[in-house]
Amino acid sequence: MTDANWEQTIRRFYEQEFDDSDTHGSIARMRELVSGRPEGDAEALFELAGVHDALGLEGKAIPLYRRAIETGLKGTSALRATIQLASTLRNVGDFAEAVSILELMPHAGTDEGARQAFLALALHDEGRYGDSLRVALGALIPTLDGYKRALTDYAAQLPSTFASP
Template sequence: MTDTAWHQAVDRYYEQDFDDDDPQGSIARMRDLLSARPEGDPEALFELAGVHDALGLEDEAIPLYRRAISGGLEGTSGLRASIQLASSLRNLGDSAEAVSILESMPDAGIDEGARQAFLALALHDEGRHGDALRTALLALIPTLDGYRRSLTGYAADLPGSVTTT
């Protein structure tokens, strides 16, 4: 199966086969799909982690995300794996590691807004409320037609560290 065909099959899985009311069945159906990939394939590990994550099984998703990333997952999937790992860590109470991961990431391209949103949540959980609000505002400002200058100034005046993401 080509990479394109495999990714299309994954898309079909989420459209037709994923069922959060049947966690074990959903995982089994994804494992069947992943059998077309080589053992330890980072893309396959990322997809399996995502299924666990979507089912609320973050504790099982985290090691899979870590294996996918350490296995060399690249591109959009690599960036998304880092964002999703950080989100799962935050959900399980490790917001400090989530902040560390999200702050150390490069610009996430089409997912940059998501990276900043999850970073704002993790900063908030860490008690860094000014930094959290600044991060959220700076993510929002480019989408506005007006008020950019004033909101950028207000964001800069918020308490907390002065670094931006």
């Protein structure tokens, strides 16, 4: 199956077949789809992680995300898997690892805004409120027509805080 066909198959799964009220059925269908990929395929692991995550099964998604990344996931999928792993870690209360992953990852291209949004959430959950707001403003400022200089200055003046959430 070509990469384009695989992407189409996954898109169709989420648009037509995924049912968050049928955990078993959705996982079984994704397992059926990934069975057509080579054993240990990074893209298949990523999609299997994603379906577990979407169904609220974060504990099962985390090791699958890690394996997908370690197996050599490439391109946009690698960036998204890293963002999704960090978001899922945040959801299970591992704020520090989520922050670390998101701060250390490279620019996420078209998903850079998502990386910054999840980083802002994780920083907030970690009790770093000034840092959280600075990241959120940093994501917003480039989209504005005016006030960029003033908001950039105000964001830079926010204190780096660490308080218990």
